[in-house]
Amino acid sequence: MTGAVLTFLGAAGTVTGSKFLYEEEGQRYLADCGMFQGEAVWRRRNWDDFPIAPDTLRAVVLTHAHLDHCGYLPALVRQGFRGPVICSESTAAVAAIVLRDAAHLQEEDAVHARAGGYSRHDPPLPLFDTADAERAIALFRPAATDERTHLPAGATVSLHRAGHILGSTFAVLERHGHRLLISGDLGRQTHPLLLPPVAPPAVDTIVIESTYGNRKHAPLDRERLGRLITATAHRDGVTLIPAFAVDRTAIVLHTLAGLARDGLIPRMPVYVDSPMAPAALDVYRIAIEEKSPELRADLISDGDPFDPGDLRLVHSAEESQRINNPGHPCIIVSASGMATGGRVLHHLRHQLPDPRNTVLLTGFQVPGTRGRSLLDGARSVKIHGRYVPVRAHVLDLPEFSAHADSDELISWLASAPEPPETVYVVHGEPDARQTLVERISIELDWLAVAPQHLERVRLW
Numbered sequence: 001m002t003g004a005v006l007t008f009l010g011a012a013g014t015v016t017g018s019k020f021l022y023e024e025e026g027q028r029y030l031a032d033c034g035m036f037q038g039e040a041v042w043r044r045r046n047w048d049d050f051p052i053a054p055d056t057l058r059a060v061v062l063t064h065a066h067l068d069h070c071g072y073l074p075a076l077v078r079q080g081f082r083g084p085v086i087c088s089e090s091t092a093a094v095a096a097i098v099l100r101d102a103a104h105l106q107e108e109d110a111v112h113a114r115a116g117g118y119s120r121h122d123p124p125l126p127l128f129d130t131a132d133a134e135r136a137i138a139l140f141r142p143a144a145t146d147e148r149t150h151l152p153a154g155a156t157v158s159l160h161r162a163g164h165i166l167g168s169t170f171a172v173l174e175r176h177g178h179r180l181l182i183s184g185d186l187g188r189q190t191h192p193l194l195l196p197p198v199a200p201p202a203v204d205t206i207v208i209e210s211t212y213g214n215r216k217h218a219p220l221d222r223e224r225l226g227r228l229i230t231a232t233a234h235r236d237g238v239t240l241i242p243a244f245a246v247d248r249t250a251i252v253l254h255t256l257a258g259l260a261r262d263g264l265i266p267r268m269p270v271y272v273d274s275p276m277a278p279a280a281l282d283v284y285r286i287a288i289e290e291k292s293p294e295l296r297a298d299l300i301s302d303g304d305p306f307d308p309g310d311l312r313l314v315h316s317a318e319e320s321q322r323i324n325n326p327g328h329p330c331i332i333v334s335a336s337g338m339a340t341g342g343r344v345l346h347h348l349r350h351q352l353p354d355p356r357n358t359v360l361l362t363g364f365q366v367p368g369t370r371g372r373s374l375l376d377g378a379r380s381v382k383i384h385g386r387y388v389p390v391r392a393h394v395l396d397l398p399e400f401s402a403h404a405d406s407d408e409l410i411s412w413l414a415s416a417p418e419p420p421e422t423v424y425v426v427h428g429e430p431d432a433r434q435t436l437v438e439r440i441s442i443e444l445d446w447l448a449v450a451p452q453h454l455e456r457v458r459l460w
Contacts, residue, residue: 039368063184090167163187
């Protein structure tokens with residue numbers, strides 16, 4: 001296939017693993033470098049050799065620091081990539097935290113698998129290790145937003161505010177006058193901490209996410225949330241909130257602080273148990289102190305917007321173990337948000353069997369994850385090789401999602417100054433992708449396509 005070619009190496013046919021390979025005249029660039037998560041058929045793809053020699057990539061562009069957009073980078077480096085990684089300054093700061101934590105979890109999971117004898121590999125090995133993560137972090141080249149950054153071999157990229165998490169952007173790759181937009185994940189108009197995405201510029205091709213392509217978000221019912229947490233406290237129970245350490249924990253704490261301030265929940269300890277959550281919160285606090293243009297004006301004020309009144313950051317494994325059986329009503333916020341790994345697994349193992357407790361799911365749960373199993377009503381889940389009964393109350397709070405919904409995605413596209421030639425809809429479950437394709441086709445009268453995994457298309 002001649003000309004400029006785009007290959008969908010991830011997030012096509014599934015919600016995770018975002019990787020988009022742009023090739024032209026022998027030059028190769030990768031937009032996003034995410035890990036596959038969820039169902040085993042996708043997770044196993046993380047172990048496949050990269051489809052091209054990684055050392056032939058001229059650069060990688062990261063839209064943001066979530067694992068399904070940046071988490072494969074250490075594995076790419078392990079296989080030989082040595083080029084620059086272009087991203088926003090805040091993405092560089094947050095992604096460094098994410099990759100170090102991911103490497104630690106990879107190493108820890110290998111140890112658990114070796115001890116429990118439940119791995120298919122002999123001996124169990126991590127996908128990448130801490131040394132790989134550090135080599136990847138050393139390649140970060142932070143770029144200013146809304147300005148063109150020159151890439152090797154004649155291409156440029158500009159990054160623009162996406163409003164999904166701190167530092168998140170959409171990327172516009174340009175070469176020989178042609179422009180390709182990669183949306184990354186787009187944020188909501190009502191994100192409690194961040195300003196919404198800026199409008200897209202005129203481009204030839206758009207690759208857009210569709211996580212909530214078939215759904216509309218309801219506003220957060222603060223009174224209902226307050227009642228749920230209060231009822232759990234009155235049962236002497238624990239409210240466990242699986243939440244990603246990056247952004248989601250900040251949103252949850254900001255919400256809890258508001259509920260406490262308004263008397264909608266009783267005063268109780270709020271434990272944040274994730275090794276990287278304190279560091280991620282510090283990045284937010286620095287952004288607040290520096291009055292980052294990403295942040296909503298009302299967030300930049302006196303006081304700590306993330307303290308519900310009795311905030312307790314859990315640092316060591318010993319502290320984490322002590323709150324497995326706290327002996328008093330409390331709230332535990334712990335990563336990961338889809339219960340795929342991390343300290344939240346230990347808390348789920350202890351809290352799920354007790355009907356006094358409540359588990360609040362605060363965002364999209366990818367099929368094949370423990371979070372999705374809980375959301376779908378599983379009576380038991382497997383944790384570290386053993387099944388655990390589910391007797392706790394499990395409740396879904398999709399209002400916490402930081403993804404744009406279907407209406408917001410359409411509105412964002414419609415704000416472009418002119419129609420692109422083609423829109424490729426990715427990063428969504430089949431119904432979400434197809435629904436968004438149909439809406440784009442009918443409401444905007446644009447050509448929209450849902451590509452398949454590893455499909456190659458000519459751009460121009």
